[in-house]
Amino acid sequence: MTTVVAQRPKSLSDVVMNYCPGCTHGIIHRLVAEAIDALDARERTIGVASVGCSVFAYNYFECDMQQASHGRAPAVATGIKRVLPDRLVFTYQGDGDLASIGAAEIVHAAARGENITVIFVNNANYGMTGGQMAPTTLLGQKTTTTPLGRDPKTDGFPIRMAEMLATLQGPAYIARVSVHSPQAVKQAGDAIKKAFRLQAEGKGFTLIEVLSTCPTNWGLAPNQALKWLVENLIPFYPLGEFKKEEGGA
Amino acid sequence: MAGKVTFREERCKGCALCVEACPKGIIQLSKRFNAGGFNPAECVNEEACIACGFCARMCPDAVIEVHRVDR
Numbered sequence: 454m455t456t457v458v459a460q461r462p463k464s465l466s467d468v469v470m471n472y473c474p475g476c477t478h479g480i481i482h483r484l485v486a487e488a489i490d491a492l493d494a495r496e497r498t499i500g501v502a503s504v505g506c507s508v509f510a511y512n513y514f515e516c517d518m519q520q521a522s523h524g525r526a527p528a529v530a531t532g533i534k535r536v537l538p539d540r541l542v543f544t545y546q547g548d549g550d551l552a553s554i555g556a557a558e559i560v561h562a563a564a565r566g567e568n569i570t571v572i573f574v575n576n577a578n579y580g581m582t583g584g585q586m587a588p589t590t591l592l593g594q595k596t597t598t599t600p601l602g603r604d605p606k607t608d609g610f611p612i613r614m615a616e617m618l619a620t621l622q623g624p625a626y627i628a629r630v631s632v633h634s635p636q637a638v639k640q641a642g643d644a645i646k647k648a649f650r651l652q653a654e655g656k657g658f659t660l661i662e663v664l665s666t667c668p669t670n671w672g673l674a675p676n677q678a679l680k681w682l683v684e685n686l687i688p689f690y691p692l693g694e695f696k697k698e699e700g701g702a
Numbered sequence: 703m704a705g706k707v708t709f710r711e712e713r714c715k716g717c718a719l720c721v722e723a724c725p726k727g728i729i730q731l732s733k734r735f736n737a738g739g740f741n742p743a744e745c746v747n748e749e750a751c752i753a754c755g756f757c758a759r760m761c762p763d764a765v766i767e768v769h770r771v772d773r
């Protein structure tokens with residue numbers, strides 16, 4: 454007798470994804486698709502893609518998708534969820550998208566306790582446009598716009614979005630996870646499933662920040678990029694649940 | 703108990719994250735090229751596979767399917 458241990462989830466479209474080899478955006482896509490499958494919700498899920506390397510996410514998920522302009526995904530998701538409250542609505546956003554140009558949209562969607570799920574992919578730079586500094590870039594981290602390393606005097610300090618949003622009353626659940634090992638991927642998948650389940654139960658705003666690699670712009674081989682994530686990102690962006698009580702409207 | 707691990711070779715980008723993830727060390731990048739120009743990963747000793755699914759969990763491109771075979 455054979456049992457399936459792992460296979461492509463139904464909610465992940467059967468197409469080649471345009472991500473660089475070893476980029477963990479692909480793992481996170483699979484986890485989101487698995488969460489949708491786990492709730493048997495493919496026919497009633499609407500995703501909102503953002504701008505960044507994941508701009509083509511609307512081709513990669515086998516559910517209804519809407520493309521939002523840069524940073525505006527939480528506002529678009531708000532509109533969709535309010536018109537169609539029986540659907541599961543999620544956004545998929547990078548750190549440039551969510552934490553800089555879209556900072557206002559994410560803060561107010563969270564503060565309103567909108568009953569949506571935000572998947573926030575933090576790879577500490579702007580991947581798509583060539584590795585510029587993002588609000589999440591670490592102090593000292595070299596990017597194409599901080600060639601000598603991020604200097605707080607001129608470039609400011611990195612923002613811990615999960616912790617910052619967790620100070621608001623609106624959110625029901627906020628967690629930070631990572632995908633650097635099979636164990637971490639399992640935990641990340643569990644957190645994403647929990648967020649979708651809370652939304653289905655009408656509990657309010659949920660956000661999962663996922664630490665992710667950008668091997669291409671970090672200039673590292675995929676396995677070295679995972680190591681860099683563990684040694685540099687996790688110490689500054691600790692994993693865990695930052696908001697657990699039921700907030701929301 | 704054993705595992706059966708299959709690779710959808712034409713989708714593989716040769717990133718080797720599965721190679722690193724396998725606790726049995728039985729996955730390698732082959733010398734061949736696929737249509738994408740990558741050296742696709744393959745299992746070189748399926749007898750030793752324990753069906754843990756770690757390789758599939760780390761694959762960004764959903765290339766790998768793992769089955770447990772109970773005999």
Ligand SMILES: Cc1ncc(C[n+]2csc(CCOP(=O)(O)OP(=O)(O)O)c2C)c(N)n1
Pocket residue numbers: 504505506507523546547548549550551554574576578579580581582587
């Ligand atoms: C209004 C607007 N401003 C700027 C851009 C250019 N732009 C495209 S993607 C991007 C940042 C993407 O970074 P991130 O959100 O971190 O996603 P990643 O590519 O790293 O996954 C920027 C600034 C744009 N497309 N639209």
Ligand code: SF4
Pocket residue numbers: 471472473476477478506576580581666667668669670
């Ligand atoms: S540029 Fe970076 S984030 Fe974008 S696909 Fe390539 S590795 Fe991934």
Ligand code: SF4
Pocket residue numbers: 705707723724725726727728729745750751752753754755756757758768
């Ligand atoms: S299922 Fe486990 S043991 Fe088998 S090839 Fe994959 S990682 Fe290795």
Ligand code: SF4
Pocket residue numbers: 475709713714715716717718719720721742743760761762763764765766
């Ligand atoms: S993790 Fe996936 S894409 Fe990367 S080498 Fe292995 S099978 Fe290929």
